[in-house]
Amino acid sequence: MENEQNNPLKEFAPQLERTTMQGYTWILFLLLVIGVGFYAFLQQVLHGHEVTGMRDNVVWGVYIVNFIFFMGVSYAGALISGTLHLFKTPWRKPVIRMAEFITVISLLIGPCFILLCIGRLDRLPYLVLFGRIQSPITWDVIAISTDIFGCFIFLYLAVLRDLALLRDYELLKLPKWRKKLYKALALGYTGTPEQQQRLNRATDIMAAMVISIAIIVYSVLAWIFSVTLQPGWHSTIFGPYFVIAAVYSGSAVLIICMWVFRKVYHLEAYITKKHFVAVGIIMLVLAAFFGYFTFSDYLTKWYGSEKNDELLIQLLFKKFYWPFIISNYVGVLLPLIVVGLARFRTINNITFTAVVVVVALWLNRYIIVVPTLESPYLPIQDARPEWLNYTATWVEWSLTATGVAVFCLLFTLASKFITIIPVSGVTGEEKKEDVLI
């Protein structure tokens, strides 16, 4: 039983075995938020989309913003985890599992928001039955479903070694069904050279796949906007812009997750400042790219000052002044300063920046979607005054909160099922830092 004593799982076992009082309260709180969201959803089903703030001009609102946001976070997870894996980045281990979880979980939530935006949920099968290949929505349906499969396979490959460890660790105090589940999921993986070789090969291929699919899928999502003729959307830069914004938001979400799990599961020994700075630097680079793309997009609109572009920019600088400033100034400059200057680089500072970046990017999507719809080619006239401007209603906010709550809940549950840090390959004889970092 020497093996058992040195099993790295020993240290992580409590995470899986016990849920603290605080943990239960947290889950209860999330369920409450989800419950309210469910009530809101019921309202929408019963009374129609009139309960939202969307009207004939602004036909897409917070739902679509959330959709873009969660999909963005998801692709970012895929890109980051895929890249870290492929390049065998030395410090990747403590954060890579989180990135994979982020990918899959937000990928499950994102599409739900587009469903909320659809008027006839009962006709959803038509998307497959009568799908038209010319429509970017069809591209999106195909791309997202492909992406979901890919990300699940990738996640599964990545956790297979750990599942085998969990199966084999007999001291684990878990109910029988959990052990059975681990056994079934571990596929009889025992780490023979051939199994290892096959697993590595499959993982490498899937890492490459998720990276490329993430780029394609997020570009397709951007094209939903840019193929239309709307002044604010009809832009060739939107594909790469959305991809960059997505990875950017994902890196920020990853930092927040690192901070939370470090605190909750006391992983200070594994997730160190080094990791925060490393992911922070990724965020910094992406911030620069994001700033560059944003600037390019608005510069060309502003410089040429076509009539409708001008109206849009006026709207952005008047009605949407603060969202615009926060998303495109604060959201770009803060990481550059905090991560860029060595003396500001603390774990808390980087995490705070990440929170600001997440908010900024959500707002960024909001000012892409809403102001454009509020400044169409034909001025909004001859419409009911109460239909002129978009303000999200409590239903939309509640469902947004539900999205975040489901994200947190699934993440919490996932971390109860599998260690949040990959443990395979770690043995007690070696120093944690040497192996992990």
Next chain:
Amino acid sequence: MKRIFAFALLLSLMSVLVLKPAGSYAGEKPDTTATPVESRMQLAYLCGADSVILTATLNLKKEDGTVNLKNAFIEFSASNGESAKSLGKFATDQEGNAICKAPVAGLPADKDGMINYTAKFTGNKKYPAAEASFKAKPARIRLSFSIQDSLRILKVDVTQKNLKGETAPIAKEKILVYIPRIFSLLKIGEITLDDAGSGTLEFPKEIVGDTLGNLTVLAKIEENDNFGNVQGQNVINWGVHKQYYKAEVPSRELWTPIAPLWMIITLIIMLAGVWAHYMYAVYELIMIKRLSKREKPPLF
């Protein structure tokens, strides 16, 4: 003018033509609603080559509005004040219109050649009777086409029967020339008849006909005190050959039901590529599972 229509419910009929028809029924069922009902009828007259077309429009004025009466039988007749000739009974459609087409020959005319046409709804338990009449003299318009000095000329000859029953020209009347189109008549000119009852019009160019250039041309006397509405028609291939619409720029055709080939091919290649890799990954997983069965566990 007032002779053309017995009743001129102008606004209401105008809206009959505008709104979706609301039919009512002239069946035998007793009226359940006790609102007083008033039937109203109008009679429109058109004299063709050798027949007249009478259109009677019947509608009901109720307290709460006006509706067309459908399936009501209208009796048409022609008379000269002394003897009358029945032209038959016709049911109204949902617009309240009953249409009667009768040959001109043999209709009783008075000493001025005028024929009095009557449309009569006898009424039933539910709806009261209504009647309208109209007086006109039959006339005939002939159209002929010729090319003179490379000009295309349309000639009309308009005649009536005189007191002796001989054919005589109609002089000095105004003739309007039209091309019938899907929703209306396109006016292409006016002719004022000379003493011999004929007149000419230089036929305009660039009038679109059918694909062979055929055009139906109508010449009409409208709202005339003696003749009412008279119409003659003929067909000539002086029209521009109809070209069916083509987009002025070759369309990218993304709106058609079938996607462009490049799009389908790209999609198939991409999906096949991606899913092949997925399959490969799944295959590796299956192999891992098989390997474990073959070499029974070193660990347990």
Next chain:
Amino acid sequence: MEEETNKNQKNTRRQFLKKGLIAGAGVAVGGSLIAAYVDATATETGEKVKVLTTDGEIMEVDKGLLKLPRVSREESHQGLPGRKFVMVIDLGKCKNARKCVEACQKGHHLPKSQEFMKVYLLQDSEKTSPYWFPKPCFHCDNPLCVSVCPVGATYKRSDGIVLIDNERCIGCKFCMTGCPYSTRVFAWKHYEEFEQDKEPYSPEAGSPGKEGTVSKCDFCPDLIRVGKVPYCVSACPMGVIYFGDVDEDTVTNGTETFQFSKLISDRAGYRYLEVLGTRPCVYYLPPVERQFEVDRGFGDLDEKIKERYKDTPYSKKHNP
């Protein structure tokens, strides 16, 4: 005002006479135009439905007697053979009487909050003159709304009409963002008006609408099929809107009939936002030789409707 009413009535009378004659001509030419309305087989079902009478009143009529020929969903995908419809709107004559809007709403059983036809008060730049701009669907020949529809719920027919199948539409609203002319409307909830029409659904009839789907101006294909012009065309007291077949080169507003090509070339007709490449089937005649001052458009408006124009540059300048 009095004078104008008289004039209107005269116009109406004149229009009526013309229409009566046109109907007669139809018979003489081939009978096809009239014959299409005749439905001698309709029988009384005993079920009463409320309909709008010719006086604009609601009254109860037997359901079986209400039929305009309504084609099936499959048939409605085919255009009228050999036709290509076109609309011409004479901006010089529009005074925002809104009869087109009202007739359209009544004809399509639209709830008060849905309008297929909208009337804008446009002013291209500060020094240029403002004008009223009625805007139906442009039924573009390169319709982006159709391109982006994921389920083929909106489609373009051979006669140029872009229709929506409300039983196919999933309500994603992509077409609404795709349309650069803000033409489409969404049913944000179930409206009572949708129930007025009990006939089997046909995309051609456009109603009853369905909750959670998109609808828009449809050029009234059910009327066209029986040889009538759309509701807005016949309702306009000024004869602003012309409609016809572009292959036949003829348009009519119900009173006057013109050669389309001649009208467009004489009056410098244009299409709105040609630069977008959508190739609309609706042409505009520039607002020259105005029959009414722009201000007249506010004349008889309901306060609530007036309110809708309060943010236009014109209103801001003239009614501070």
